Amino acid sequence: MKKILLFTLLVSSLFAEAKLYIGAGGGIYNETYEDTTTSINNSAAIGSFKIGYGERKAYAIELSFDYIQNNSKLIDTNDGQKYGINIDFVKAFDFDIYVLPFVKAGFGAGEMKSDLNNGSLNYGSFNLGTGVFLPLSETFDIELAYNYRYVSYEKINDTISTIPKTDVNIGYIGINARF
Secondary structure, three states, rough: HHHHHHHHHHHHHHHHHOOOEEEEEEEEEEEEEEEOOEEEEEEEEEEEEEEEOOOOOOOEEEEEEEEEEOOOOOOOOOOOOOOEEEEEEEEEEEOOOEEEEEEEEEEEEEEEEEEOOEEEEEEEEEEEEEEEEEEEOOOOEEEEEEEEEOOOOOOOOOOOOOOEEEEEEEEEEEEEEEO
């Protein structure tokens, strides 16, 4: 009984001081695929929704959901929308200036609609990013960011020996609400 009581107190104290935030935004998604015979460059719009936990001036962890209206023709001529989920660890710096610069790193996974591979193709990514928070008040801020993703798609079938790997550059602007 004591363990249950202590666990309940611990969890409630964590959420009593919780620094939760949500955010939404969009940007430009630029994907580049190059091998010895092919070079593909795809630019599209990206929309993102995120939920985070942490301090604006210190550390945080973010869970983000992405939607990309894709037209890359990377795998086949009918590549479709991409849906992704990412987990990023964020470190912000407070230099007593109006903006709060940050860096982030994480990983992600997602799915791209495609006529090949039974209608969809899965991918994984390693994410790096940098940017600034522009505080508007105690609860709202604007986020300007650049994100780099190294994306690896699943192998399509046994006849294709290589697995496509791409470099993705994302310019992002969003607004966050902190609680």
